[in-house]
Amino acid sequence: MAVYVYSVVAAGHPQRLDGVDGVGDPPADLRTVHNGKLSAVVSDAPEDLRPKRRDLAAHQSVQERLMADGTVLPLQFGFVTSDDDAVKAVLGERAELFTERLRALEGCAEYHLKAAQQEEALLREILRESDEARRLNEEIRSGRNSPELPLALGELVAQEVEVRHDQRAAAVVDVLREFARDERLSQATGDDFLNVSFLVDRDNEKPFLSSEQGLADELGEDFDLRLRGPLPPYSFV
Incomplete structure (x- = not known):
């Protein structure tokens, strides 16, 4: 059998x-x-x-x-x-x-972290911090009838989203890897900008969890950090 x-x-x-x-x-x-x-x-x-x-x-x-x-x-x-x-x-x-x-x-366990940012909050951030995005948006809102403007704004926003997601993912991983023995990045899907697993020594679980909570507090309510663990170390076999 x-x-x-x-x-x-x-x-x-x-x-x-x-x-x-x-x-x-x-x-x-x-x-x-x-x-x-x-x-x-x-x-x-x-x-x-x-x-x-x-x-x-x-x-x-x-x-x-x-x-x-x-x-x-x-x-x-x-x-x-x-x-x-x-x-x-x-x-x-x-x-x-x-x-x-x-x-x-x-002596280790796996912790799996996914992170996302609210879409509306991210768009507000881009319009606030990007002069070009703000200019294009104001021209569209003024009623200027040009099909090129929405396309240009859409392309710019998509680029900004990718850059900001990559920067935030790297920043989160950089903080938490201090308390991990190893890490495995996976492709983020949907609204998530981060999908990562950490191999954490039992002696480092408390500082790891404390740092993750500190990141969540620092990023604020516009961000959704979802941590699962301790888990069997599937990602590290």
Whole structure:
């Protein structure tokens, strides 16, 4: 039967899985596959596996339980292989890599931050600080009938938005990276100008959280900073 793989841990990890269910309906029983100094937490894989809420929650619960007792290399939802022997083979083939990553992630958790600025506030800021944008806007408002003016203003505003978003994203990351062991930037989508994950040592969690709150207070109510964590370190495996 196909095997669903949740995560990799050191063989010495407590691996307390009592009371935690695996994916599937009914939930699959969890077990461990060992090879040398490494173990993988697995279960039988359901035939109709889909990213349903219950299964996503089950996958996350396994990571959180393991994370509470030690370092974990969490796999993304949906990793399936042929059988336990295949899992054991991968543990052996990639033992050096897995061991290095476990060492790099020891004592750390992931914090994921997204940030956005209210569109109206950003447009007001651009009109206030850009002489050219303000001039174009005033000409349009005066009733001058030229199709080139809205186009020119739109292009200018788009450029200003990109520059300001890039500058603010860099400034936020620059402050918070002082308290992080590593960081991973992802493409921001929608209204967000920042999408970043930080690997934070447990000893630095309080100053990291305090700095993030300080940034939120400094930026003000026109900005929306959304921080999630502590999380299993998916972005750093």
